[in-house]
Amino acid sequence: MQLKRLTPQRLYILIGYAVAATALFCAPLYLSDFRLNLLAKFLAFAIVALGLDLIWGYTGILSLGHGVFFGLGAYAMGMYLKLEASGTSLPDFMGWSGIKALPWFWKPFESFAFAAAAGILLPALLALGLGYFTFRNRIKGVYFTILTQALVIITTTLIIGQQAFTGGTNGLTGFRTIFGESLGSADTKRMLYWVTAAALLGAFVLCRFLVKSRFGRVLRAIRDGENRARFIGYNPAIYQMLVFSISAGLAGLAGMLFVFHVGIISPSTMAIVPSIEMVLWVAIGGRGTLIGAALGAILLNYAKSEFSASYPDAWLFFLGALFVVVVVFLPKGAVGLFGKLKIPQRRQSKHEQEPIGHSAV
Amino acid sequence: MEVILSQIFNGLSISSILLLIALGLAITFGLMNVINMAHGELIMVGAYATYVTQNLFNDYLPASLFNWYFVLAIPVSFLIAFLLGLVLEASLIRFLYGRPLDSLLATWGVALMLQQLARTIFGAPNVAVKSPTWLDGGMTLMTGVVLPYKRLFIIGLVIVTLLAMFLYIYRSHAGRRMRAVMQNREMASCLGISTRRVDALTFAIGSGIAGIAGCALTLMGPIGPALGTYYIVDAFMVVVLGGVGKLVGTIIGATGIGMFNTLFEFWTSASLGKVLVFVCIVAFLQWRPKGLVAMRSRSLD
Numbered sequence: 001m002q003l004k005r006l007t008p009q010r011l012y013i014l015i016g017y018a019v020a021a022t023a024l025f026c027a028p029l030y031l032s033d034f035r036l037n038l039l040a041k042f043l044a045f046a047i048v049a050l051g052l053d054l055i056w057g058y059t060g061i062l063s064l065g066h067g068v069f070f071g072l073g074a075y076a077m078g079m080y081l082k083l084e085a086s087g088t089s090l091p092d093f094m095g096w097s098g099i100k101a102l103p104w105f106w107k108p109f110e111s112f113a114f115a116a117a118a119g120i121l122l123p124a125l126l127a128l129g130l131g132y133f134t135f136r137n138r139i140k141g142v143y144f145t146i147l148t149q150a151l152v153i154i155t156t157t158l159i160i161g162q163q164a165f166t167g168g169t170n171g172l173t174g175f176r177t178i179f180g181e182s183l184g185s186a187d188t189k190r191m192l193y194w195v196t197a198a199a200l201l202g203a204f205v206l207c208r209f210l211v212k213s214r215f216g217r218v219l220r221a222i223r224d225g226e227n228r229a230r231f232i233g234y235n236p237a238i239y240q241m242l243v244f245s246i247s248a249g250l251a252g253l254a255g256m257l258f259v260f261h262v263g264i265i266s267p268s269t270m271a272i273v274p275s276i277e278m279v280l281w282v283a284i285g286g287r288g289t290l291i292g293a294a295l296g297a298i299l300l301n302y303a304k305s306e307f308s309a310s311y312p313d314a315w316l317f318f319l320g321a322l323f324v325v326v327v328v329f330l331p332k333g334a335v336g337l338f339g340k341l342k343i344p345q346r347r348q349s350k351h352e353q354e355p356i357g358h359s360a361v
Numbered sequence: 362m363e364v365i366l367s368q369i370f371n372g373l374s375i376s377s378i379l380l381l382i383a384l385g386l387a388i389t390f391g392l393m394n395v396i397n398m399a400h401g402e403l404i405m406v407g408a409y410a411t412y413v414t415q416n417l418f419n420d421y422l423p424a425s426l427f428n429w430y431f432v433l434a435i436p437v438s439f440l441i442a443f444l445l446g447l448v449l450e451a452s453l454i455r456f457l458y459g460r461p462l463d464s465l466l467a468t469w470g471v472a473l474m475l476q477q478l479a480r481t482i483f484g485a486p487n488v489a490v491k492s493p494t495w496l497d498g499g500m501t502l503m504t505g506v507v508l509p510y511k512r513l514f515i516i517g518l519v520i521v522t523l524l525a526m527f528l529y530i531y532r533s534h535a536g537r538r539m540r541a542v543m544q545n546r547e548m549a550s551c552l553g554i555s556t557r558r559v560d561a562l563t564f565a566i567g568s569g570i571a572g573i574a575g576c577a578l579t580l581m582g583p584i585g586p587a588l589g590t591y592y593i594v595d596a597f598m599v600v601v602l603g604g605v606g607k608l609v610g611t612i613i614g615a616t617g618i619g620m621f622n623t624l625f626e627f628w629t630s631a632s633l634g635k636v637l638v639f640v641c642i643v644a645f646l647q648w649r650p651k652g653l654v655a656m657r658s659r660s661l662d
Contacts, residue, residue, distance in 0.1 A: 062462045137650040142461045146597045161632025316477040323470025
């Protein structure tokens with residue numbers, strides 16, 4: 001891509017991003033440790049939202065299965081942390097189930113590098129596999145969505161059922177250290193926060209690059225008219241598989257970071273309701289805009305942590321109503337609302353701006 | 362032999378429940394292209410309607426009549442779910458035609474609210490519905506094989522519902538209008554069929570059948586606000602597997618999933634069985650991406 005001219009509008013946006021990034025990285029200066037930990041969790045969620053936005057907002061595929069990808073990433077990192085916490089002995093829940101030796105698929109997770117790679121690659125490969133068997137046959141839309149939801153159900157039942165290997169309903173918890181540093185100490189937490197913020201920033205840049213590239217244009221073409229894209233000569237299945245896989249990898253990355261901050265991963269975190277809540281973050285923030293998706297995840301989770309503890313009943317009503325209102329009245333989410341307010345301004349600048357040439361196609 | 366027979370019966374029993382739940386879904390999805398995630402909650406509403414009927418019988422009518430409450434509970438739960446479906450269609454669903462994925466999300470929101478409503482009214486713990494005494498016990502087929510009357514009753518109920526649906530869809534004027542709208546909405550509308558009214562009625566009927574399903578589920582065990590969520594995904598899988606447009610697809614889909622589920626769970630474990638069923642469904646969709654019975658159409662997008 002060639003460098004675009006720096007118009008005042010673009011400058012404002014860039015300044016906005018710079019301020020947001022600075023605020024993000026300086027958060028430890030003005031937030032208490034507790035709040036910082038919460039924010040770190042929300043940032044991890046924002047990464048999932050980015051990935052979801054890639055496939056839903058830009059490609060038009062609704063996945064209700066991102067809880068699984070998130071959970072797989074989280075379990076991969078959880079296994080590493082659990083092994084480190086257990087030292088030379090077996091993880092505690094295995095002992096309760098009467099397992100004498102470490103199962104073979106646990107062994108490689110003793111290495112951090114393997115766990116980190118698996119946390120991203122496992123979800124990505126699972127998504128690639130599922131995508132291969134569905135998109136290739138033009139199973140799409142609602143059918144695909146239902147299949148992803150079924151994936152959630154079977155994954156959670158599988159994890160709960162294989163208690164001896166996975167910790168069952170309790171999940172993996174009781175982590176102590178990472179690289180020998182205590183997970184509970186404020187310094188480690190701050191470090192992990194920065195790692196998460198950097199990961200979010202990286203994910204954002206990656207998604208933005210994808211969306212602005214030729215690849216992103218094909219994605220939008222598939223969203224707006226899959227058959228037309230096919231007739232032009234693109235194979236939508238390959239693009240759909242790829243973007244689904246990338247999106248799952250991002251969810252896996254988020255899951256790994258989530259485990260660091262929360263210290264537990266259990267099947268309930270990846271069940272149907274959390275998976276669909278992830279979609280709500282994107283819907284509320286604004287599908288089709290990356291910043292909207294990320295902000296939606298952070299704000300909605302902030303609201304949840306504020307209200308759900310004190311008014312658990314009202315919160316569910318609110319959440320349900322939010323779903324309905326956003327879908328019916330705000331298909332573009334909060335960012336869409338914001339964009340509506342700015343319409344007169346944009347029209348003005350349209351006359352001044354020369355039409356931007358299509359650089360890539 | 363006994364094991365095989367009782368497994369087959371178990372499979373049939375699960376299939377019949379799945380079928381009852383998926384029937385309503387198949388109709389709304391096939392006709393209106395609306396994914397109703399609140400379907401599970403309509404089941405829950407039907408179940409609670411049965412619970413309330415039982416309580417009313419208990420409180421206000423002589424004990425001798427108590428056994429017959431269930432006969433009344435079936436139409437009552439149908440009616441309540443039917444009315445709720447009408448309200449839902451008029452207030453929300455009709456804004457979502459042509460946007461199936463959005464309808465999925467919006468109805469999920471409705472489902473959350475209905476669940477919370479049930480929790481507020483009836484409390485979070487499960488409540489038990491006492492099944493009538495004439496459904497206790499079972500039919501002894503041979504030594505070791507006992508078919509509980511409750512499950513037989515559910516199978517019977519499903520057959521009756523299916524028959525009624527068949528008569529309605531294929532042998533009545535309203536059903537003919539419904540099929541016309543399903544096959545070609547614009548054409549049907551040009552010929553003077555009020556598609557609005559057909560949509561509303563169809564959605565309400567689908568909801569009503571969910572109510573009956575809820576009523577039947579009270580026989581299987583205690584009911585709670587989250588009753589519907591256990592079945593909803595399986596029911597959707599039935600629709601995906603069976604395809605939309607014809608009742609026979611749904612019947613085969615439900616029987617297939619119910620039978621294989623029982624079979625695999627018997628061979629392996631409950632959790633692995635579910636995985637195998639899922640793999641089988643995905644494999645099947647490789648062969649028939651639109652499900653077993655698909656409406657033939659030349660339209661593209």
